[in-house]
Amino acid sequence: MKHLLYTLALMVVFSCAENKKEVALVKEKVPVFNFDELQPLLSKDNDTTYIVNFWATWCKPCVKEMPYFEKINTQYAKDKVKVVFVSLDFPDKLETQVIPFLEKNNIKSQVVLLDDADANSWIPRVSKEWSGAIPATIIYNSATRKFYERAFNYEELENELKIIL
Amino acid sequence: MKTKSLSILMFFCLIGIATFSSFKITEAEESIAGYTIGSEAANINLKNVDNTMVSYDNYPDALGFIVIFTCNTCPYAVASEDRIIALDKEFKSKGYPVIAINPNNPEVQPDDTFELMQEKAKAKGFTFPYLYDESQTVHAEYGAVKTPHVYLLQKENKKRIVRYIGAIDDNVRTADLVKERFLANAINELLAGKEVTLKETKAIGCSVKQ
Numbered sequence: 001m002k003h004l005l006y007t008l009a010l011m012v013v014f015s016c017a018e019n020k021k022e023v024a025l026v027k028e029k030v031p032v033f034n035f036d037e038l039q040p041l042l043s044k045d046n047d048t049t050y051i052v053n054f055w056a057t058w059c060k061p062c063v064k065e066m067p068y069f070e071k072i073n074t075q076y077a078k079d080k081v082k083v084v085f086v087s088l089d090f091p092d093k094l095e096t097q098v099i100p101f102l103e104k105n106n107i108k109s110q111v112v113l114l115d116d117a118d119a120n121s122w123i124p125r126v127s128k129e130w131s132g133a134i135p136a137t138i139i140y141n142s143a144t145r146k147f148y149e150r151a152f153n154y155e156e157l158e159n160e161l162k163i164i165l
Numbered sequence: 166m167k168t169k170s171l172s173i174l175m176f177f178c179l180i181g182i183a184t185f186s187s188f189k190i191t192e193a194e195e196s197i198a199g200y201t202i203g204s205e206a207a208n209i210n211l212k213n214v215d216n217t218m219v220s221y222d223n224y225p226d227a228l229g230f231i232v233i234f235t236c237n238t239c240p241y242a243v244a245s246e247d248r249i250i251a252l253d254k255e256f257k258s259k260g261y262p263v264i265a266i267n268p269n270n271p272e273v274q275p276d277d278t279f280e281l282m283q284e285k286a287k288a289k290g291f292t293f294p295y296l297y298d299e300s301q302t303v304h305a306e307y308g309a310v311k312t313p314h315v316y317l318l319q320k321e322n323k324k325r326i327v328r329y330i331g332a333i334d335d336n337v338r339t340a341d342l343v344k345e346r347f348l349a350n351a352i353n354e355l356l357a358g359k360e361v362t363l364k365e366t367k368a369i370g371c372s373v374k375q
Contacts, residue, residue, distance in 0.1 A: 059371060117338055118344075120331070120366040120368060123369070124367060131310045131311060131370075132367045132369045133372040134370075134372060149310075
């Protein structure tokens with residue numbers, strides 16, 4: 001039995017780099033991705049609806065709307081809704097600002113940090129509508145995909161989600 | 166229990182592999198208000214940090230303008246400050262001075278009051294005007310939605326035509342790692358009498374606070 005477990009564990013580790021990062025997340029670490037590594041999170045094709053929010057600790061409207069995303073993540077978990085926060089903080093601020101911020105505000109949703117300096121190359125790959133200003137949000141599932149360059153309050157976010165669910 | 170969680174991991178892993186190359190983008194074409202390439206930029210008349218009023222007419226000899234919407238504390242704007250100063254140094258003598266405009270409403274973003282703009286300009290030794298958009302209309306007219314946001318204007322028959330919109334270069338965070346100087350390349354092309362090759366770029370920025 002033990003051998004089987006080790007074999008399985010090894011298979012998981014070696015077969016899927018993305019999964020390795022998800023395992024690291026469980027250990028309450030914020031993985032640092034370049035855009036190619038982030039991209040799978042923006043294009044999952046399963047029965048879950050994903051809300052991907054681009055934010056930064058220095059972005060006041062982003063910080064203001066985070067509790068609404070957190071609430072959605074909890075309230076709609078039963079409807080297979082998952083919130084992912086993508087931090088655009090500079091990576092040297094991960095330990096000093098991002099993680100303390102997440103701990104202080106008790107953020108439970110998944111958080112990753114996007115470290116990819118050449119934004120001109122990846123912003124259009126997130127959405128052709130995106131100017132690059134944050135906050136910005138994608139709500140998508142296997143059937144629908146919508147992009148929003150704006151801030152939300154809870155009702156607005158819930159309404160958009162209900163349209164897509 | 167362990168076996169179960171590992172099976173779940175395997176399941177997600179397989180889904181991850183299956184969807185790895187299926188990234189989809191919606192092709193929505195929404196027109197964003199403001200200037201586009203080829204637009205004629207209206208004149209400005211804004212208060213500078215030295216309390217004088219600045220308009221494009223103050224520069225009769227200029228060939229054009231590097232108009233940069235920026236602000237006091239946005240990390241992307243702060244990371245760009247030295248490069249903006251360097252651009253003014255490099256291109257003012259060639260006919261393209263920098264005009265910096267702070268589009269933020271200080272009632273919404275208290276870090277961007279006129280007094281703090283004056284302090285910023287003094288502390289950094291800005292060699293260019295740093296203008297306060299008191300009516301908060303100029304950024305909307307241009308279509309600037311974030312800081313920093315660059316508009317390169319070229320004078321043509323007394324009009325100011327938009328030739329480039331976007332980022333200063335391809336690495337906001339680290340000047341040393343810049344591979345492509347989008348804005349400088351565009352100005353050099355105009356100076357050489359050529360058409361700008363890369364007319365628009367995208368960059369992460371702080372949304373304009375209104």
